[in-house]
Amino acid sequence: MTHPVRRTALVSTTVLVAILGGAFVFRATPQTRDVKARAGEFSLDGPYAYSVEYLGVTCGLMTLESRLEDYRGKPAYHVVMTARNSKFFNKIYRVDGRIDSWVDPETMTTIAYESDITEKGERKIRRYEVDRENGVVLADKHGEQGTFPYDGRPALDPLAFVYRGRVLAEPGVESFSLNALSDRGVIETVSIVGERKRFNTYDGKRELLRVQPMPADSEMFSRKGEFVYWIDPGPTRTLYRIDFKLGFGKLLAKLKGPAQGPADRRMTGASESDDD
Numbered sequence: 001m002t003h004p005v006r007r008t009a010l011v012s013t014t015v016l017v018a019i020l021g022g023a024f025v026f027r028a029t030p031q032t033r034d035v036k037a038r039a040g041e042f043s044l045d046g047p048y049a050y051s052v053e054y055l056g057v058t059c060g061l062m063t064l065e066s067r068l069e070d071y072r073g074k075p076a077y078h079v080v081m082t083a084r085n086s087k088f089f090n091k092i093y094r095v096d097g098r099i100d101s102w103v104d105p106e107t108m109t110t111i112a113y114e115s116d117i118t119e120k121g122e123r124k125i126r127r128y129e130v131d132r133e134n135g136v137v138l139a140d141k142h143g144e145q146g147t148f149p150y151d152g153r154p155a156l157d158p159l160a161f162v163y164r165g166r167v168l169a170e171p172g173v174e175s176f177s178l179n180a181l182s183d184r185g186v187i188e189t190v191s192i193v194g195e196r197k198r199f200n201t202y203d204g205k206r207e208l209l210r211v212q213p214m215p216a217d218s219e220m221f222s223r224k225g226e227f228v229y230w231i232d233p234g235p236t237r238t239l240y241r242i243d244f245k246l247g248f249g250k251l252l253a254k255l256k257g258p259a260q261g262p263a264d265r266r267m268t269g270a271s272e273s274d275d276d
Contacts, residue, residue, distance in 0.1 A: 042077045042103065043166040043237055044068060049259035050242075052083070053252045060085040060095070063259040064239065066163055068105070076111055077103040079159050082264035095119050098264045101159040108164065110181050113157040118266065128157070130181075137181070148183050155179040155186040161213070162229060166237040169193045169211045190214050196233065201240055202257045208240055209233040 046065030051058050062083040069078050079101040085094065097117040104111050112129040127140045136147040156164055161180055168176040173193050180189050194210040201208075208230040230241040244251040261268055 041167045042066070042105065042108070043163045043239075044077070045236070045238065047080075047259040047262075048239075049256045049263070050253040051256050053254065055249055058086055059089055061263045062253055063261075063263045065259070071102045071111060075105055077101075077105055077160070077163070079103070079163055081159060082262040082267065084263045084265055093120055096264045096266050098262070098267070099159055101157050103156065103160045103164075107154050108156070109154045110157045110160055113159065128181075139183075149185040150181075151186050153179050153186045155181040157181050162239070162242075165191055165211060165213070165229075166231050166239060169209060169231060169237070171209060171233045197230070199230070199241065202255055206232065206240065 044066050047063050048065065050062040050064065052060035052062055060083060062081065064079070064081050066077060066079045068075060070076070071078065081097075081099040083095070083097045084090070095118070097115070099113065099115050101113040102111040103109065109132075110128075110130060112127065114125070114127040116123070116125045118124075124142050125140075126142065129138045130150055131138055132150070132152060135150050135152060137150045139146050139148060156178060158180070161178060164178060165176070168178070169191070170193075175190055175192050177188060177190050180187050191211055191213045194212060196207050196209055198205055198207050209232070210228060210230055212226070212228045226243075226245040228243045228245075229239060230243070232238040232240065238255070240255045242253040
């Protein structure tokens with residue numbers, strides 16, 4: 001029988017992938033800041049490697065990067081996340097994942113995003129593409145196609161949401177609002193810019209700025225909990241930590257430094273013996 005802590009750690013990487021590639025559910029809030037003047041700004045950096053920890057135990061590895069490139073002949077911000085569980089847990093429950101997000105630089109709206117996750121040999125692909133002319137988002141979830149409404153307002157998927165939020169979370173700003181693209185359509189959200197706190201990081205002690213998106217009805221991605229990310233308050237706005245306080249415990253993604261390659265073993269052909 002798998003120990004409860006060990007069993008929970010097995011799915012922690014999957015939870016992290018689901019959170020950053022799933023659909024946000026937020027409470028609607030009044031506009032707290034006009035973000036239109038900053039519509040051309042987006043965090044571009046990486047690739048960076050992050051350890052994924054549960055109760056202090058490393059259970060996975062994640063990489064994040066963002067760049068400006070062409071998407072179907074037009075410029076777009078492209079954010080890429082890859083993830084896998086660690087060597088120890090891989091022997092019991094293998095998880096590999098990749099999430100891609102493309103954002104229109106002019107409107108700061110998600111063009112498309114795709115989640116490609118393999119768990120224990122079963123591959124699940126979800127893809128969403130915004131059709132602005134027809135006011136819908138085209139969804140393909142594991143081969144099942146459908147639509148959900150889109151009212152034309154600028155909105156971002158969860159992965160792009162964090163990268164955009166890093167730009168808006170300036171020191172001295174108490175809160176900012178962003179529209180989230182969810183299965184329920186476009187939802188207005190607020191993020192609270194809070195305290196500064198010193199952490200030990202891979203490149204020494206640093207004072208980081210706390211940013212907390214506010215969920216609806218104390219839920220985020222169908223789980224009660226809290227989602228906070230910590231960034232360098234300087235010009236780079238480097239993402240150092242992502243904290244999740246969930247029903248089963250605390251899940252932490254922590255910056256390790258520059259990534260040497262994608263974490264997704266499907267992209268590298270890595271075997272179990274090649275894992276960390």
